[in-house]
Amino acid sequence: xxxxxxxxxxxxxxxxxxxxxxxxxxxxxxxxxxxxxxxxxxxxxxxxxxxxxxxxxxxxxxxxxxxxxxxxxxxxxxxxxxxxxxxxxxxxxxxxxxxxxxxxxxxxx
Numbered sequence: 330x331x332x333x334x335x336x337x338x339x340x341x342x343x344x345x346x347x348x349x350x351x352x353x354x355x356x357x358x359x360x361x362x363x364x365x366x367x368x369x370x371x372x373x374x375x376x377x378x379x380x381x382x383x384x385x386x387x388x389x390x391x392x393x394x395x396x397x398x399x400x401x402x403x404x405x406x407x408x409x410x411x412x413x414x415x416x417x418x419x420x421x422x423x424x425x426x427x428x429x430x431x432x433x434x435x436x437x438x
Contacts, residue, residue: 330430331373331399331413336423339375339396357417365412371400396421406431 335342346354362369375397381390397418403409409429418425 330432331401331409332395332428332430333397333399333418334394334426334428335396335418335421336394336425338377340377342396342421343375354417354420357420361415361417365401368401368403368409368412369399370402373397373399400432 362372376395379390381388401409401412403412406429413427416427418427
């Protein structure tokens with residue numbers, strides 16, 4: 330699982346780009362998706378407006394830097410790291426990063 334981080338929320342980024350920037354960004358994503366189509370199991374989506382839900386409360390979460398997710402299938406987390414080396418998310422202005430998580434099988438399920 331990939332979690333994308335950016336200095337501003339996905340909602341803010343999408344509201345502040347020009348149509349030309351949006352088109353160029355989608356072209357980069359399209360090329361990356363085509364190159365890695367055998368590994369992508371869920372392209373994911375931009376994320377915004379997170380809530381922190383506890384047993385007895387709900388509050389706005391402080392996850393403003395989480396801007397999206399993607400699910401990939403690969404032989405190992407290191408293989409995923411290689412897949413994301415040229416990811417278009419790194420064209421995001423500022424200190425954009427991608428976290429790579431291994432999704433574990435639930436025992437007995």
